[in-house]
Amino acid sequence: MELKIRNLSISSGGPLVAILNEEDSVKLDLKALDRVKLKKGSKEAVVIIDIAKRSIKKGTISLFDEVINELQAKNNEKVCVSQEPLPQSLQYIKKKLDGGDLSKMEINEIVKDIVLKKLSEVEITYFVVACYINGLTLYESAYLTEAIVENGKKLSLKKYPILDKHSLGGIPGNRTTPIVVSIVAANGFIIPKTSTRSITSVSGTADTVEVFAPVSHPIEKIEEIVKKTNGCMVWGGALELASADDKLIKIEKALSIDPRGIMLASILAKKAAVGATHVVIDMPIGKGSKVVSKKEANILKRKFLQLGKLLGMELKIVMTDGTEPIGNGLGPALEARDILLTLQNKGPEPLKKKALILTSTLLGMVGVKNPYKKALETLESGAAYTKFKDIIKAQGGNPNVRVSDIKIGKFKSDVKAKENCIIKELDNKLLTSIAKSAGAPFDKGAGIYLNVHVKDKVKKGGILYTIYAERKQKLDYTLKLFKKIPIICEPIKNQ
Amino acid sequence: MELKIRNLSISSGGPLVAILNEEDSVKLDLKALDRVKLKKGSKEAVVIIDIAKRSIKKGTISLFDEVINELQAKNNEKVCVSQEPLPQSLQYIKKKLDGGDLSKMEINEIVKDIVLKKLSEVEITYFVVACYINGLTLYESAYLTEAIVENGKKLSLKKYPILDKHSLGGIPGNRTTPIVVSIVAANGFIIPKTSTRSITSVSGTADTVEVFAPVSHPIEKIEEIVKKTNGCMVWGGALELASADDKLIKIEKALSIDPRGIMLASILAKKAAVGATHVVIDMPIGKGSKVVSKKEANILKRKFLQLGKLLGMELKIVMTDGTEPIGNGLGPALEARDILLTLQNKGPEPLKKKALILTSTLLGMVGVKNPYKKALETLESGAAYTKFKDIIKAQGGNPNVRVSDIKIGKFKSDVKAKENCIIKELDNKLLTSIAKSAGAPFDKGAGIYLNVHVKDKVKKGGILYTIYAERKQKLDYTLKLFKKIPIICEPIKNQ
Numbered sequence: 009m010e011l012k013i014r015n016l017s018i019s020s021g022g023p024l025v026a027i028l029n030e031e032d033s034v035k036l037d038l039k040a041l042d043r044v045k046l047k048k049g050s051k052e053a054v055v056i057i058d059i060a061k062r063s064i065k066k067g068t069i070s071l072f073d074e075v076i077n078e079l080q081a082k083n084n085e086k087v088c089v090s091q092e093p094l095p096q097s098l099q100y101i102k103k104k105l106d107g108g109d110l111s112k113m114e115i116n117e118i119v120k121d122i123v124l125k126k127l128s129e130v131e132i133t134y135f136v137v138a139c140y141i142n143g144l145t146l147y148e149s150a151y152l153t154e155a156i157v158e159n160g161k162k163l164s165l166k167k168y169p170i171l172d173k174h175s176l177g178g179i180p181g182n183r184t185t186p187i188v189v190s191i192v193a194a195n196g197f198i199i200p201k202t203s204t205r206s207i208t209s210v211s212g213t214a215d216t217v218e219v220f221a222p223v224s225h226p227i228e229k230i231e232e233i234v235k236k237t238n239g240c241m242v243w244g245g246a247l248e249l250a251s252a253d254d255k256l257i258k259i260e261k262a263l264s265i266d267p268r269g270i271m272l273a274s275i276l277a278k279k280a281a282v283g284a285t286h287v288v289i290d291m292p293i294g295k296g297s298k299v300v301s302k303k304e305a306n307i308l309k310r311k312f313l314q315l316g317k318l319l320g321m322e323l324k325i326v327m328t329d330g331t332e333p334i335g336n337g338l339g340p341a342l343e344a345r346d347i348l349l350t351l352q353n354k355g356p357e358p359l360k361k362k363a364l365i366l367t368s369t370l371l372g373m374v375g376v377k378n379p380y381k382k383a384l385e386t387l388e389s390g391a392a393y394t395k396f397k398d399i400i401k402a403q404g405g406n407p408n409v410r411v412s413d414i415k416i417g418k419f420k421s422d423v424k425a426k427e428n429c430i431i432k433e434l435d436n437k438l439l440t441s442i443a444k445s446a447g448a449p450f451d452k453g454a455g456i457y458l459n460v461h462v463k464d465k466v467k468k469g470g471i472l473y474t475i476y477a478e479r480k481q482k483l484d485y486t487l488k489l490f491k492k493i494p495i496i497c498e499p500i501k502n503q
Numbered sequence: 504m505e506l507k508i509r510n511l512s513i514s515s516g517g518p519l520v521a522i523l524n525e526e527d528s529v530k531l532d533l534k535a536l537d538r539v540k541l542k543k544g545s546k547e548a549v550v551i552i553d554i555a556k557r558s559i560k561k562g563t564i565s566l567f568d569e570v571i572n573e574l575q576a577k578n579n580e581k582v583c584v585s586q587e588p589l590p591q592s593l594q595y596i597k598k599k600l601d602g603g604d605l606s607k608m609e610i611n612e613i614v615k616d617i618v619l620k621k622l623s624e625v626e627i628t629y630f631v632v633a634c635y636i637n638g639l640t641l642y643e644s645a646y647l648t649e650a651i652v653e654n655g656k657k658l659s660l661k662k663y664p665i666l667d668k669h670s671l672g673g674i675p676g677n678r679t680t681p682i683v684v685s686i687v688a689a690n691g692f693i694i695p696k697t698s699t700r701s702i703t704s705v706s707g708t709a710d711t712v713e714v715f716a717p718v719s720h721p722i723e724k725i726e727e728i729v730k731k732t733n734g735c736m737v738w739g740g741a742l743e744l745a746s747a748d749d750k751l752i753k754i755e756k757a758l759s760i761d762p763r764g765i766m767l768a769s770i771l772a773k774k775a776a777v778g779a780t781h782v783v784i785d786m787p788i789g790k791g792s793k794v795v796s797k798k799e800a801n802i803l804k805r806k807f808l809q810l811g812k813l814l815g816m817e818l819k820i821v822m823t824d825g826t827e828p829i830g831n832g833l834g835p836a837l838e839a840r841d842i843l844l845t846l847q848n849k850g851p852e853p854l855k856k857k858a859l860i861l862t863s864t865l866l867g868m869v870g871v872k873n874p875y876k877k878a879l880e881t882l883e884s885g886a887a888y889t890k891f892k893d894i895i896k897a898q899g900g901n902p903n904v905r906v907s908d909i910k911i912g913k914f915k916s917d918v919k920a921k922e923n924c925i926i927k928e929l930d931n932k933l934l935t936s937i938a939k940s941a942g943a944p945f946d947k948g949a950g951i952y953l954n955v956h957v958k959d960k961v962k963k964g965g966i967l968y969t970i971y972a973e974r975k976q977k978l979d980y981t982l983k984l985f986k987k988i989p990i991i992c993e994p995i996k997n998q
Contacts, residue, residue, distance in 0.1 A: 019558035063514035
């Protein structure tokens with residue numbers, strides 16, 4: 009059957025979709041989500057169909073940009089439409105739905121079809137929910153990891169060992185990555201670190217590093233940076249290193265679910281895609297972070313280690329304090345200042361200490377003797393700072409930037425203690441909300457600077473924290489909106 | 504934040520969706536599937552957002568027809584965009600996902616949001632899959648039925664009793680409805696029958712009735728037809744009687760799953776929406792029909808009866824033979840001929856018998872004595888035929904149509920027995936495929952006429968069945984494609 013093309017002039021962003029008139033769909037014996045092959049001259053595309061009752065004219069087929077490009081088609085041209093069988097992967101999704109275990113081949117087929125945009129969002133949702141309710145076996149998680157890596161791009165460094173780090177996240181101001189990378193690379197080890205931008209947090213590592221240098225580079229450029237400096241600190245998002253994973257995450261976000269089997273695969277796939285052989289995982293525990301209890305942390309740790317073994321990847325899990333921010337700054341520029349200060353041996357002590365623990369774990373895994381001492385020396389001698397500058401330069405940034413060059417929002421408001429008190433608790437979630445309301449991470453200079461941490465004593469009138477914003481209205485709005493102070497203090501009686 | 508409207512000039516068909524540029528979404532702190540309120544003057548709309556990386560310009564928001572209409576907006580006008588909380592129903596879907604039982608209020612909220620287009624397809628899929636894997640309790644099915652009815656349009660006949668019939672379907676040529684409706688209505692009982700069009704079958708009841716009269720009428724017109732004639736035979740699809748249901752079905756079709764709890768609710772909601780108080784359900788059993796085994800049928804029967812009780816609806820389940828077609832004709836016009844012949848007492852015996860069993864069950868339920876005899880008399884006396892003509896006339900058709908007026912495809916091909924044999928089996932699925940390939944249901948005159956049924960004897964060269972098509976190329980194509988004969992014969996040795 010021939011139909012006339014209508015160019016929607018918009019990208020579907022996801023699967024290849026075409027929209028048909030209802031009557032034409034009956035003629036072609038098609039229902040929504042069936043597949044058809046479109047043929048125009050020598051060009052072909054298999055697309056998922058959607059059916060519209062009114063808005064699509066009889067005899068026409070509406071196509072999104074992706075399909076238009078694939079067919080090199082123009083508005084009003086004719087295209088030949090014929091039925092195509094449904095992808096085999098739908099059978100495997102059904103199998104998982106009905107409680108079956110999937111084989112390596114079956115999982116690979118599902119992931120391949122996700123990447124090739126052969127599955128609709130509804131179909132991918134079936135898979136995600138089936139994994140969530142019925143769970144994944146350890147083997148299925150391993151197959152999923154491998155399939156995500158296989159069906160994405162890979163960094164090809166041809167070195168051994170390759171080190172990497174991941175934080176389960178959930179707490180603000182936990183910006184250890186640039187320090188870890190600098191120390192590891194300064195010791196001659198390869199660490200090609202890719203990071204995320206913020207999705208719901210105050211700042212992602214990529215947002216913070218961007219204060220120093222561009223973070224969005226093609227794969228070839230990243231390989232070059234790592235060859236030159238042993239390390240990098242780049243944004244993973246643009247690389248399609250594990251593109252199936254990005255699509256699974258989008259679906260998971262819809263109901264804020266985190267199917268454990270997929271989460272594990274998702275994290276390790278991104279490590280495997282850069283060729284990592286030794287990985288340290290920072291697992292913050294505590295209210296407001298992703299893992300709340302020690303018990304939960306132990307279960308997750310065991311699963312990580314088992315999966316690492318199946319994948320032939322050395323893993324160490326470091327359980328850390330997730331009850332309060334690590335550095336003082338929350339927000340890209342404020343965090344960047346903390347990092348630079350730490351590299352210059354003037355930064356917040358908890359950030360330095362945590363970075364050293366993670367780094368020494370990694371160095372220990374690759375045979376460095378007295379790794380903590382070694383890491384400390386590398387940092388305090390300035391060797392790490394020098395390496396940091398090399399990497400920033402290689403990424404196209406200014407290596408000589410000083411702390412005072414990092415612009416912080418010029419509108420600020422101090423929040424002070426109402427009496428002499430001792431700090432009991434910092435509320436990670438509320439701090440995040442306030443910093444975001446002030447403009448972070450989009451306004452790089454916006455955020456919060458903490459003057460206190462848990463157990464600190466503060467006198468009446470002493471500054472608890474300062475809110476920074478780049479725009480006055482953002483600051484005013486934040487002060488109006490958040491009346492509650494995100495820090496719990498216990499009064500101290502005058503002695 | 505203000506964005507410039509870009510009119511996509513296309514209907515989304517489903518939920519209210521707007522597409523933003525990625526950078527704007529970060530500024531607004533939004534991720535895909537978050538909700539925003541759009542405000543333009545006094546007009547407002549809450550929409551689900553999708554995020555595009557490239558195809559959407561910064562500072563613009565792309566809107567589908569539904570939203571454009573709601574805002575009465577034009578291209579390039581500005582609209583004010585602000586965050587909206589996620590619908591509460593997502594929490595209830597999450598609860599079902601995690602194995603919880605939902606309350607009446609919670610299910611109603613989910614269904615209401617589906618109808619109001621407040622949930623995305625991904626979110627509805629979460630609900631469908633959760634119901635499929637975790638199942639619905641009997642109470643949840645009842646709540647779902649009530650919610651579907653409450654949140655759809657209803658027929659308001661203000662009569663008691665109101666009779667109805669439903670067939671679980673799956674076998675071709677099972678066109679008892681027009682006969683049942685005619686007999687019941689001729690006996691003075693109200694039977695406002697709505698039917699479906701074919702989705703994957705040779706013909707839906709609505710497709711077949713359309714050979715006699717229009718089947719697509721607004722609710723007020725249907726009420727009028729029923730007031731005049733006691734009955735109707737209309738297409739339910741355009742009425743939005745149970746519109747939530749249509750959306751659930753679309754999602755279920757994606758993976759051809761049939762979550763039992765939803766299926767039961769779906770069927771009974773469509774009966775409740777017309778006000779039915781007494782319903783007979785035709786449950787064909789056998790290979791190729793929806794219910795394959797007697798055991799399965801009994802489980803389903805029990806569930807139907809329990810659910811009917813909770814809903815205050817009288818139900819009877821009639822288990823019937825689902826192993827072969829009931830009438831001789833498969834395809835709209837060929838089935839219409841069977842119906843007319845039956846009303847004139849010249850039709851195929853199995854069709855007549857099955858229609859009488861279903862009708863007498865219904866008549867018995869509302870207190871008619873000797874209901875089978877009564878049904879038979881109504882049919883054989885011509886009273887049912889007279890009533891049929893009244894209904895056809897009321898729906899705008901020609902009541903005086905003769906069998907010879909019903910046009911059958913002029914291209915035909917007989918398939919003959921190769922030897923003397925006895926008919927062992929008819930393959931429902933293959934018969935369906937052949938008839939559809941010949942053009943049914945879109946070409947009303949296309950399909951198959953069966954000369955034999957199971958246990959019939961046929962001589963060498965005798966006609967087994969005839970394929971009809973309205974277009975020669977369709978017939979040629981069908982003959983070329985289907986080499987296998989959908990009838991299994993066992994040779995009879997010459998005695």
